[in-house]
Amino acid sequence: MESPVYLDNNASTRLDKQALEAMIPWLEGRWGNASSRHAMGMEASAALQTARRSVRRLVGAEMDSEIVFTSGGTEAANMALLSALENRPGRNEIVYTAVEHPAILATIDHLARARGIVAHRVGVDSLGRIDLPAMRNAVGPRTAAVCCMWANNETGNIHPVRTAAAMAHAEGALMVSDAVQAAGRIDIDVASTGVDFLSISAHKFHGPKGAGALYAKHGLRVVPCLHGGKQERGRRAGTENVPALVGMAVAAESVAKQLPWQRDSQSALRDLLRKLLSERIADVRELGDPSSRLPNTLLVAFEEMEGEDAVDLLSREGVLVSSGSACASGSHEPSHVLRAMKVPFSHIRGAIRFSLSRETTEAQVRLAADALERVASRLRTKLQVA
Secondary structure, eight states, X not given: OOSOEEOBXXXXXXXXXXXXXXXXXXXXXXXXXXXXXXXXXXXXXXXXXXXXXXXXXXXXXXXXXXXXXXXXXXXXXXHHHHHHHHHSTTOOEEEEEXXXXXXXXXXXXXXXXXXXXXXXXXXXXXXXXXXXXXXXXXXXXXXXXXXXXXXXXXXXXXXXXXHXXXXXXXXXXXXXXXXXXXXXXXXXXXXXXXXXXXXEEGGGTTOOTTOEEEEEOTTOOOOOSSOSSXXXXXXXXXXXXXXXXXXXXXXXXXXHHHHHHHHHHHHHHHHHHHHHHHHHSTTEXXXXXXXXXXXXXXXXXXXXXXXXXXXXXXXHTTEEOBSSOGXXXXXXXXXXXXXXXXXXXHHHTOEEEEEOOTTOOHHHHHHHHHHXXXXXXXXHHHHHHX
16 A cells, blocks of 8 residues: 555554664674673663663653563553562552553453452543542552553543552552553653553554563562563563664654654644544544543544444545554454443444554545545445445
8 A cells, every 4th residue: 555544553653764773783783682791792781771761761760770671561561560469468459440451451350360359440431531539439458559541542531640649659559550652642750640660662652563661660579471581680581672672762762852743733633633524424423531632542433333344444545543442453342441431332333543643744634534524424325225
């Protein structure tokens, strides 16, 4: 496909050209293991330290040692939950929101089955906003961790992480936050927010796939998911993926520099897309909280229209979007996020997510609106005939 209109950046972003250029030497001529004591190994080790510093700045951590490199957000989220339990011995409860990413939800389910962890689910309202009074009631002296994602991958809602952290700490619990969608799109400052463990993934902010990081507040023990060597100060075994981590660092530096411009530009284009869709297509429903949302994300639902069918037809027209989270792709059931929001049955299968990037243009937004207008008309005409 030549020059598609790619509006699925919450699933993955294009690799930053400077990040790619920085990776190539480590793929071609600098193949040393960072654990080796010879010159090539020490060169790789030094590159990792530089990369760690860049990631630390991206999330607002105070110390380089608070950053643990991982294979991505999923591994980091798993480590965060395991570590929170380890750091709060004698506590066996986790409080989490109903709209967490599957990396958190599946890990909690596993811990409940394998270790008898008691999980308390906190609901959301019709806009996807966290029920904070319910969260406060759920947190108690047996709570080891409170899980509240920084920003939701489907609605784009930005959640009150600082408030959730205060609730957790008031009862001696730890705060775990999935910031995979937030990193590189809005400001993150773990030090002032009170987050104890935080996960990010490079491919969401124009870095390579297969690279991510866990922020672990200084003084907290990190429980590894992988066992073997002593890499990452004994917190994550396995030979470090130097090329990918170098690429992640360059991407982190790049998005940090462009963040103010990127945020304003994407917000304007998202609002334009919303306006065009509401003007041209009947019975379109905007989902999520418009007052607190990522600048790049728009989730809409169409009455009596299958979102997956629309995604397929849009793809044929060169417009690439998602019917929800890519992590739930292939499921014929409505997403857990939409179910938690109690989206009406008439709209719940008609959800389409648009997620922009710094590369998105106004012309692309207008092309996407044109294409969706045609697709909606085609699908609804087909439904009426049937």
